[in-house]
Amino acid sequence: MSMKLESTKSWQQWELYRAVTPRNILIFLVLFVLLSISAHNTQIDKAAIETSKAVFSAVGIGESDVLDGALRFGSKAFPIQISERTAISRLSDFDRNDLPWFAYIEVGEDKEYDALTNTWTVEKTEFLVEPLGYLKKVTLKMLETIEMGFWGTVISIMISLPLGILASQNYTPHRAVYTFSRGWLSFHRAMPELIIALFLVLMYGFGPIAGVLALAIHTSGVLGKFFADEIENAPPGPQLALGSSGAGRLKVLRYAVFPHVFPAWIAYVQYIFERNIRTATVLGIVGAGGIGMELKGRWDLFDYDHVATILLVIFLTVILLEVFSQKLRKRAI
């Protein structure tokens, strides 16, 4: 009886829920138009058409530029190039009696084009062939890339640790310092590595130094924010206990906060290290050292067999890195 008093409508008159309404249809149409425009701008339509063309072409129907491009790369990329072949005449300190390991001398034809007479002159030349020479070179380059990632991480920690402490609300010496440090970290975070590397190559010249600093600058922004947030979220109890016994703030930070946040920090640093190595492989494209420089050089010379070797080494390194860090993570810190 009391129900009747509360509502004047009987349930037969209650309003039905409708999924499809003019308003919903309008929203859907507007979204569709906007997304279509955006997709056209980003060539999503072309991607769909070209990809389906490639798929059809692969089974023998029609022709496709995409597939041709892939085949052009593929046919030149395999077999991959792992040996190094150098004309002996170009080697400065060559000793016929003291060849590098596994190396041998091959006699071949060295063609030279004379543009004035439009003729080819063929000369018999000796080549020094190192069967694993190129692989060795790429591996050394990869090692340099890993070292770049390592030092990028180390410098990043050196920047982000003090900044992170200054940027944590509970340990910053002053509100202004807090705002400044947070802003600085955001600034570091906001600049992509490739762009920083472009500038640093201008300043420091070609080589790993630009890459290392670019990695350090960008990732210190990320790490610093992590550090600051972790310090802010540390449990207050032990801090109160040490603080109320008269210990200074830095000592409280060292004893009541650091031990607590340490495992999380290690996890962050590990992630950043991994990421830095992956990023370091592409930084060379702008001349900032590492394997990317070799990759870019070979790519521009259309030496796709060399490129394939580089890609393989990068691929293997990333996988090994993943396995290694998984194992490391399983060991409880």
Place this chain on the structure above:
Amino acid sequence: MLHFNSVTRVFDDGTKAVDNVSLNIEAGEFCVLLGPSGAGKSTLMNMVNGVVEPSSGSVRLGDLQLNKKNLTKIQRRIGMIHQQLHLIPRLSVLHNVLAGLLPDAGFFRSLIKSFSTDTQRRAFQLLDEVGLEEKHLCRRASALSGGQQQRVAIARAFISSPEVVLADEPVASLDPAMSRSVLESLKTAAKHHGATVICTLHQLEYALEFADRIVALRAGEIFFDGSPRDMNESIQSQLYELAKPQPSSVEVKQVAA
């Protein structure tokens, strides 16, 4: 030694946690603040090391008035055992104890956790006194049992040779046998180092057993102040009655009739 001069603490929501309490605690006393939950025991105690600021009145330790300028000086003369212990879970037992010395430790030495042989020996001695063996020294505090953690907290409170040790419900979460042994350790350590102890408890039996002096609080006011011997049956039952909710006393009368 420790003087509360008509201190009052009113919280933001208007509750008077401590209401015009004056108290003198003599040097070397084992003084128990007794009372039901919410009686103002912890608030009164936390006024001593500046965690809670009195709304009015003043606190004096020896000849030092508690104020902003003297706060650190006073804090260094006080050891504190918190109700939730507040040990540092991932730090070893030894370093948890040595953390009590941080105010006096050299800055750079303390940063790399380097402590002199003498201070380490002192920590060993204290840990031995409260009944922890050498094998626990390098274990993390989080790996210890509740009673062991409590002992580490006691050792930490005593390592800086404090004049006053504040213990906030040191046995709240322990079983009776463990509670007795922890209070025993606390009392022995206090006597051995000549420290004044202020200890809050809500269990009457432990207060009667261990206290030199009992200060019973009720609703922020002192309800009883004297030695355990003076705490006769009627006062005890009154304290119990006050602690109990009213309806239960009615039920008891009915059963008796």
